[in-house]
Amino acid sequence: MKNGNAKTKRYLEIIPACISWGILIFLACLSIFRPILSAILIIIFEFYWNIRTIYLTTLLVLAYKKLSNEKNRDWLSDCVGLAPKKDWAKVYHLIIFPVYKEGLKILRPSLKSLADCQYPKEKMIVVMAFEERSSDSRSNAAILEEEFKSGFFGYISTFHPDGIPGESRTKGANATWAAKQAKEFLDKRSIAYEDILISCFDADTCVDKQYFACLTYHFLTSSRPHQASYQPMPVYNNNIWYAPAFARLVETSGSFCQMIESMRLEKFVTFSSHSMSFKTLVAINYWPVNMISDDSVVYWKAFLYYKGDYRVVPLYITVSMDAAYSTSIFKTVVVQYKQKRRWAWGVENFPFLVEGLIHDKKIPLAKKIRRSFNLLESHISWAVWAMIIMLITPLPILFGGAFFSQTSIGYNLPRIGGLLLNFALGTSLIWIVLSMTILPKRPPDVKWFKYIMMVIEWALAPVIILILGSTPALDAQTRLALGKYMQFYSTEKVYKNIPEEKNG
Amino acid sequence: MITRNEQRIRAFLFYSSVAIFITGLPLILSFALGYKFDRRAFKFTRTGLLVLKTQPQGANIFLNETLFPAKTPATVTELLPGNYTVRLELEGHYPWINQAGISAGKVTFLEKIILFPLRPDIKQINSETLSTFWADEERGAIYYVNPDDGGIYKPDSEGRRSERVAESVPLDPPADKWKISPDREIVLYFNSRKIGITNISQQHKLFCRLPFVIDYPYKPIIDAYWHSDSYHLIIIGLRNIAVMEADSRSEPVILLSLAKKNTPSFYDTRTDTLYFLDTQRAEDGNLYDNLYKLDLNAKLSPFQELMRLRQSDEKRERED
Structure with a gap:
């Protein structure tokens, strides 16, 4: 990289943390030295946040409605119905599971969900992408090949070597290696890249039976289908009944956020398990091999490649993953914190995007500004909003003294804040109701009163929002600003409490 | 896929939210700042x-x-x-x-x-004739004494019934003050010449039978206090300060002789400290009142002396 580019990248890396910390420090200082002005800003922010919460909750309801409507749709029949204009049978699905430390207990259900799909298996090529450095990768690969190889058109086990120059230990590096191996497989069979849809799934991803039919339908019916990624709705239902309240709440909120984003197409970016055209993937030179947030960077790579004419098509069908938790509450908090910090590390997309936009000459300036602002704003909001509501709001009252408490705004601030907070909590009732409806069927060994617990646990929301809302995002931004780059960390997913037969 | 209709709904929601924010914010801010x-x-x-x-x-x-x-x-x-x-x-x-x-x-x-009521809500709460009453503030209890039979009664808060909780030996003239012990089990009452002790709980740990009255030898008694151990008494006499056990056989020990008569005093049960005034002649030959404190913690020597006397009495009783 040229020296000037490196400098620009460093400046861009510092910007998000500077803005987030700047907002928090500014408001904290203002609360001490100018409490009335701070109170005015806090009321403006709280009012804005309420309106935003209501707006986003409405989008969640709309997304949920779409998900419910399309739940039992027979996508395969719809694909067949597209003939003769569109030949769905031409489409192949290349499915990559990058594996790091995940064992057979996690991988088996994922492969079984593929095998159970209502889609011709002779159109599916599965790539189990192991890391060479992982000690049991060879043995696990052999066991899984024995069990699943015969069920698909193609089944490849790849072993990503450690220490390739220019690579970091990231999921993207492994997926890229696997995709290149798969390319050789496809080339030998002369399968055209434009007929291949690639799905890169987290190792614990269990797809819906109709997933590939749904994906094929959307691919065939979209305009410019190669200029789009296809994003299913992630839910964390694999072990949700056995996860502790804390983890359950965080993961459910994560699913809902993704559903909300699916309604905001101009901001929608790929996340976690998703699919795209193999032709496009090859054209953009695969996933980044030195960035943690490969799932979203791959979108921005395609966005830059197609000069801003690239989008994400939401698929209202679920892919189910594991809720992250550990053997104790404290360890679960740590696991969740690290997972959220890894997600928040997506802030590295900002310097990547802006640098790409600076060098691009064809994307309209307004679009450049809008997309980079949207990206920055989402990360800044993530890092500061819970801090402002939970920690900054009481400061004017604490530091304002007798003078502030005897002013109208000093008297009204906690009352208006309380009123707005209650209003926001009212909307959370909708979240509670929806969270109950997306649950999978209760396993027989789980008692019925767990339903009640799942409602009550929403009382933990304010604590969780503070611990796992802003803090990991602020942490990730600060690390990026300080140049302390993160390494890929595989989220611990313990199968505690789950009966052995479910464990696989 | 998002349909065109859904995009319209979303646009409507978005612009409605913006409109609510723009119109609502001035209202909410003017309310917060007190504008009308x-x-x-x-x-x-x-x-x-x-x-x-x-x-x-x-x-x-x-x-x-x-x-x-x-x-x-x-x-x-x-x-x-x-x-x-x-x-x-x-x-x-x-x-x-x-x-x-x-x-x-x-x-x-x-x-x-x-807001005070127009007709104060007065209720009679005693059901016996009474000569005096006192309060146990810590327990929120009221006690009164029937002068005819020396009975100590505890009425309920509504005055519906009174419970006879203890006996007392009447004094003549009647007792000036009644004081409950720190453990809330024994009551001390006295006039200028005599001290009476009775129990309002059957759990008391005194060695002697209650109630009893002793004729105080260093009369008159100005005031008397309970020590924090609920066993010793601190008695302020006309010109002295004495301590004694709450026992019918106990003899008072004079700790101090005072120059000032009828000295005002205060006893802090939490620290077992007696505060009192006494007169002292200064170098200029004039008499001045000074404020003194006297530590009566159980570790101090007067109490050790009393304990020693007590133990020797018990030993003598056993020998008899």
């Missing part, structure tokens, strides 16, 4: 707040003789700056009337208002 739109002057005027709290609650609020719709506790908002006559009325209670100054953008607090 004055329709006559056709301009925003900064107002003040009046916070009213009464005991009991539910009083009608009159500001400058205008009835306010809410009842106490209440916050009266949007008051134009100036002086207001505040009248609070609650049925069966004396009205509360006062002036309150309201300043722009400020809050005036009137929070410690007690």
Whole structure:
């Protein structure tokens, strides 16, 4: 990289943390030295946040409605119905599971969900992408090949070597290696890249039976289908009944956020398990091999490649993953914190995007500004909003003294804040109701009163929002600003409490 | 896929949210800052707040003789700056009337208002004749003494019934003061010559039978206190300070002789410290009152001496 580019990248890396910390420090200082002005800003922010919460909750309801409507749709029949204009049978699905430390207990259900799909298996090529450095990768690969190889058109086990120059230990590096191996497989069979849809799934991803039919339908019916990624709705239902309240709440909120984003197409970016055209993937030179947030960077790579004419098509069908938790509450908090910090590390997309936009000459300036602002704003909001509501709001009252408490705004601030907070909590009732409806069927060994617990646990929301809302995002931004780059960390997913037969 | 109709709905929601924010924000901020739109002057005027709290609650609020719709506790908002006559009325209670100054953008607090009832709620709570009463503040209990039989009674709070909780030996003249021990089990009562001890609990740990009366040898008694061990008594005499055990066989030990007669005193049971005045002649030859403190912690020597005497008495009893 040229020296000037490196400098620009460093400046861009510092910007998000500077803005987030700047907002928090500014408001904290203002609360001490100018409490009335701070109170005015806090009321403006709280009012804005309420309106935003209501707006986003409405989008969640709309997304949920779409998900419910399309739940039992027979996508395969719809694909067949597209003939003769569109030949769905031409489409192949290349499915990559990058594996790091995940064992057979996690991988088996994922492969079984593929095998159970209502889609011709002779159109599916599965790539189990192991890391060479992982000690049991060879043995696990052999066991899984024995069990699943015969069920698909193609089944490849790849072993990503450690220490390739220019690579970091990231999921993207492994997926890229696997995709290149798969390319050789496809080339030998002369399968055209434009007929291949690639799905890169987290190792614990269990797809819906109709997933590939749904994906094929959307691919065939979209305009410019190669200029789009296809994003299913992630839910964390694999072990949700056995996860502790804390983890359950965080993961459910994560699913809902993704559903909300699916309604905001101009901001929608790929996340976690998703699919795209193999032709496009090859054209953009695969996933980044030195960035943690490969799932979203791959979108921005395609966005830059197609000069801003690239989008994400939401698929209202679920892919189910594991809720992250550990053997104790404290360890679960740590696991969740690290997972959220890894997600928040997506802030590295900002310097990547802006640098790409600076060098691009064809994307309209307004679009450049809008997309980079949207990206920055989402990360800044993530890092500061819970801090402002939970920690900054009481400061004017604490530091304002007798003078502030005897002013109208000093008297009204906690009352208006309380009123707005209650209003926001009212909307959370909708979240509670929806969270109950997306649950999978209760396993027989789980008692019925767990339903009640799942409602009550929403009382933990304010604590969780503070611990796992802003803090990991602020942490990730600060690390990026300080140049302390993160390494890929595989989220611990313990199968505690789950009966052995479910464990696989 | 998102349909065109859904995109329209979303756009509608988005712009509605923006509209609500833009229109709602000035209202919410003007409310927070205490602004009110004055329709006559056709301009925003900064107002003040009046916070009213009464005991009991539910009083009608009159500001400058205008009835306010809410009842106490209440916050009266949007008051134009100036002086207001505040009248609070609650049925069966004396009205509360006062002036309150309201300043722009400020809050005036009137929070410690007690509305007293028109007819005080008086109840007789004794069911026996009585000569005196005293209170155990810590337990919220009231006791009274029937002079005819020396019985100590404890009435319930409603005065429906009185429980006879102890006996006492009447003094002549009647006891001036009654004092309950720190462990709330024994009662000390005395006049200028005699000291009586009785128990109001069967759990007391005294060695002797109760009640009893002793004739105090260093009379007159000015005051007497319980030591924190609920066993020793500190007695202020006319010109001395003595200690003795709450025992019918106990003899007082004089700790100090005083130059001043009838000295005022205070005993702090938490620290077992006696505070008293005494007179001392200064170098200029004049007499001056000084304030003294006397530590009577059980570790100090007068108590060790008393304990020693007590133990020797018990030993003698066993030998007899």
